[in-house]
Amino acid sequence: MHVLVIEPDRLLGKTYVEALKAVGYSVAYAPTAQAAIVAADEKTPDVVVLEMLLPTHNGIAFLQEFRSYQDWQAVPVILHTFVAPHTYQDIQPILREQYGVVSWLYKPQAQLRHLLSAVKQQLQVEA
Amino acid sequence: MKQLVTTAIILSRTDYGEADRILTVLTPEYGKLRLLAKGVRRVKSKLAGGIELFSVSTITFVKGRGEIGTLVSTRLNKHYAHIVEDLQRTMLGYELIKQLNKVTEDEPEPEYFELLHQTFEALDELTIPLPLIRFWFIAQIQRLGGHTPNLQTDEQDRKLVADQLYDFDFERMTFVANPLSGRFTANHIKFLRLVFAGNTPKALMQVQGVGQLLPECAPLLDHA
Amino acid sequence: MQTDNQSGMGHSTSLLLSVAEQLKTPLTVIARQMELADATDAQTISPRLIHSQAAAALTLVDSYLMGLQLLSSQQQLELEPVSVSSMLTDTVHQLDQYAKQYDVTMELSIAGRYEPVMAHRAALQAALTSLGYALIATQATRETSRKRHIVLAGHRNAHGIVAGLYGTGDMVGAELRKALQLAGTARQPFSSLLGSSSAGVFVADTLAQAMESRLRIGRHGRQSGLAMTLQPSKQLQLV
Numbered sequence: 001m002h003v004l005v006i007e008p009d010r011l012l013g014k015t016y017v018e019a020l021k022a023v024g025y026s027v028a029y030a031p032t033a034q035a036a037i038v039a040a041d042e043k044t045p046d047v048v049v050l051e052m053l054l055p056t057h058n059g060i061a062f063l064q065e066f067r068s069y070q071d072w073q074a075v076p077v078i079l080h081t082f083v084a085p086h087t088y089q090d091i092q093p094i095l096r097e098q099y100g101v102v103s104w105l106y107k108p109q110a111q112l113r114h115l116l117s118a119v120k121q122q123l124q125v126e127a
Numbered sequence: 128m129k130q131l132v133t134t135a136i137i138l139s140r141t142d143y144g145e146a147d148r149i150l151t152v153l154t155p156e157y158g159k160l161r162l163l164a165k166g167v168r169r170v171k172s173k174l175a176g177g178i179e180l181f182s183v184s185t186i187t188f189v190k191g192r193g194e195i196g197t198l199v200s201t202r203l204n205k206h207y208a209h210i211v212e213d214l215q216r217t218m219l220g221y222e223l224i225k226q227l228n229k230v231t232e233d234e235p236e237p238e239y240f241e242l243l244h245q246t247f248e249a250l251d252e253l254t255i256p257l258p259l260i261r262f263w264f265i266a267q268i269q270r271l272g273g274h275t276p277n278l279q280t281d282e283q284d285r286k287l288v289a290d291q292l293y294d295f296d297f298e299r300m301t302f303v304a305n306p307l308s309g310r311f312t313a314n315h316i317k318f319l320r321l322v323f324a325g326n327t328p329k330a331l332m333q334v335q336g337v338g339q340l341l342p343e344c345a346p347l348l349d350h351a
Numbered sequence: 352m353q354t355d356n357q358s359g360m361g362h363s364t365s366l367l368l369s370v371a372e373q374l375k376t377p378l379t380v381i382a383r384q385m386e387l388a389d390a391t392d393a394q395t396i397s398p399r400l401i402h403s404q405a406a407a408a409l410t411l412v413d414s415y416l417m418g419l420q421l422l423s424s425q426q427q428l429e430l431e432p433v434s435v436s437s438m439l440t441d442t443v444h445q446l447d448q449y450a451k452q453y454d455v456t457m458e459l460s461i462a463g464r465y466e467p468v469m470a471h472r473a474a475l476q477a478a479l480t481s482l483g484y485a486l487i488a489t490q491a492t493r494e495t496s497r498k499r500h501i502v503l504a505g506h507r508n509a510h511g512i513v514a515g516l517y518g519t520g521d522m523v524g525a526e527l528r529k530a531l532q533l534a535g536t537a538r539q540p541f542s543s544l545l546g547s548s549s550a551g552v553f554v555a556d557t558l559a560q561a562m563e564s565r566l567r568i569g570r571h572g573r574q575s576g577l578a579m580t581l582q583p584s585k586q587l588q589l590v
Contacts, residue, residue, distance in 0.1 A: 008492050009376055010453055011400065015383045022391050031492045052214060055492045060217040064180065070142040082375050083214065091218055108375050112386045 001123045002026045004045035006036045006062065007080075008054055012107075016049065016080075019112045020119065031055075033062035040066065045075055047122045049115065051107070052081040063099040076122045078103040080115060128189045130199055133157060135186045136243050137179070138228040150198060151228065152186065155237040162188050162198040181220055181247055182206040207251035219257050220250050223264050230268055242267050249328040259328050262341055265348045266322045276347060277301040278320050289313040295347055315344055363419070366553050370415045373550035376488075377404040403448040407484050410445075411551060414477040418557030421474055428561060432467035432584040433475060435505040435514045442479040442503055446487060453491035455499040460571065462506040468514075468581035471562055475514075475581075478558035479503070482516050482566070482577060485551030490518045504571045508580070515578025517571040552577065 003025045007013035013029050020027045028043060030036035033054050040048075048066070052059030059081070066072050079101050088095070095101040103118045135152040138159070143149045148164045187199040210220050223246055231239050242264070249260045269275060280286055282296055282303045292309030293302040293316075302311065318340045321331060331337060381404050388396035421428060443457050450457050483503070490499045502517045556566040559579045569578040 009380065009488075010491055011380045011404070012376070012383065015380065015387055019383075019387055019390070022387075055489070056208075056211075058211050058214055058217055060214055060221070061180070061211045064221060068140045068142065068148075082372070082379075088214065091215070094218065107379050112383055112390065 001046045002028065002043055003047050003049060003119055004028045004030065004036060004039055005049045006030050006033070006054065006059075007049075007051050008032065016112075016115065019116060023116055023120075025119070033057040033059075033065070036062060037065060040072060040075075044071060047119055048075055048077045049080045049119065050077050052079060052083045060099075063095075063101075067099060074100070076100060076102040076125075078105065078115075078118050078122065080105045080107060080110065080118075082107050130187050130189055131157070132185060132187050134204065134240075135160070135184055135201075136240065136247075137182070137184075138224055149195065153227070153231065153235065153240050153243060154186075155240040158235045159231055160188065161195045162186075163191075163195050164198045179203065179206055180224070181208075181210045181250075183244060183247070207247045209251040209253055210247065213253065215257060216250055216253075219261060220247070223261070226264075226268065230272065236271070238271050242271065245327055252329060255328050255332060258341055258345075259331060259337065262345055262348060263322060263328045263331060266319075267325065269348065270323055270325070274300070275323050276319070278316055278323060287313075287316055297347075310343070315340060319344060319347070366415070366550070366557065369550040369553060370411060373411060374408055377408040380404045399448055400452055403452060406445075407449055410477070410480055410484065411554065414481045414554045414558060415550075417474060417477055418554055418561060421471065421561035422557060428471050428474075430469040430471055430562075433470045433472050434467050435465070435512050435581065436461045438475055438479060439503045439505055439514060441476060442483055445480050446483045449484065450487050450501075453487055453499070454496055455487045455490045455501060458500065458502045460502050460504040462504070465505075465507045465512055466583045468512050469584050470581055474558045474561055478555040478562075478579070479514065479516070481551040481558070482555040483551075485549065485555070486516050486518050486576065488551075493519070501576070502571055502574055504578075511580045511582050513569065513578050513580050515569050515571065515576055517569070517574035517576030517578075519574055 003020050005013055005016050005020070005027060007016060007029070008031050010031060013031060017027045017029050026043075028039040028045065030039045033056065036048075039045075050059050050062065054062065057065075059079070063077065066075075066077075077100055079095070081104075083106075085104055085106055092101075092104070102122055105114055105118060133154045133156050135154045138151045138153055140151075141149050143163065146166050150162050150164055152160050152162060154160060183204045185202045185204055187201075188196045189199060190196045210216050224243070227239060227243055227246075246260065246264055249255050249263070276295070277300055278287070280301070281293065282299060282301050285304075287293070287302060290313070292305055292307070293311045294305045294309050295301075295311060296303050302316070303309075314336060318331075318334055318337070321334060322344075334340065381401055384396060384401060439459055439461065443459055446457065483501070486501050490501055493499050498519045500519055503515075504517060505512065505514050507513070552566070555577070559566050562579075562581070564579040564581060566577045566579055569576060
């Protein structure tokens, strides 16, 4: 099972990648939206872990681009972000229905085990 | 086949085959076009900086025999980068592009291109509040579609006057005098006139009391 | 996510929000690294990484507080002759570990010899260091390692001695220019303008203001960045 982690801070990204690899996932890492498109092109992910606050293009712009490709329309996306959940509550339905966001994690509070659990849950749903 | 050059704003992109994409673009001269972008690999996706959403570009294309032409080349003229700096601004941008794409099913006039262009300008200006942009956009769509409310006379064809209170008749799209408890005053009507005259959101921000007028006028557009 | 509820907030509230947002990153790095070490193998933890992230967070908080205190102080700021080249050299040393962890290279560029400047030593050091952290974070996202490079440079111009930090790519200059122009008028927290690394820029600007200077967009060769101009000391000359 292949996970794409999109995280602008390289150290955080490295931590998440190591944690996911440690439980047996194949993982690709991208610090920007464009790098994520390239990484997804190289190997289609089974799930995407996405930080909304990206340099140059934000997470919504990434999702808009990502979903415009037919083979990626069904890939579940886990929001794993510094953006506090209460600030995007009103657009959660849109994120869910239009952009295929399946899970929401707030990085300052979400421990690694929460991330691993969210990924596992999604991959079990797909399997 | 003759190559045509025009400015364009992308409305949508969809996959087509292994490496091609169909772009739907809005242009001032040719209205809405569907163009095949051949061999556009994902590594050259819009995020790499070619033709992007929230951008105005110059495109060269050839008309096809059927509905779909072929994109020959693009050059980015302006990218409204501030829009993607704010998540809610980005979402509103996508929402308004989608709305405009819907209402321009038939041959759209050049004014729709200009509307979208001005919408990007407004969204890119971080000091302009989103509710104002949304309200303004819907009003322009109505104006271009010929659904402007009557802002000159009331339901009895009398000129609207400054010291009168009014309610709004949604069926007839006209104001109705209600001296005792009407919700709309001369200020509301003046504001609406400015909006429907096509003033930009930036100009509308200068209207005194716009913060209060806006939510009070919003229901007029919701029903339309 | 920035909402219209935040429109119209004052500069100091925006700055505080921005600092709070930016603190999330180093603290989250520390927390997750500790968790990872706990869950896997204790050898995966890097004390240097923890230390440099903690130092980044502490510098940000400390610099923010210093800027506010100096700006709000009724007393005359105590200035002294300070060597810009020494300051820049010290800044490189302070940022070295942090930059290495983000795979960003640093270069010191001092053009010519010039006299010390009159400055508040601690504020100037804090400003340069805060700016350095912010630029490293920005450069760290660049895709090729060749482009992850910042220059700490000093030179003289007609207005004084210029001390600045510069990075590759127009993105740095254009984004920062818009951010500084909007700083007085934007209704959104600065973090929305520059991503999560913006607080360091505005803290540095606050410190510069306390020294009656401002950060300005500048260029160093092909790189753009931010710099402040300081007045040379008339009293001392470097030998």
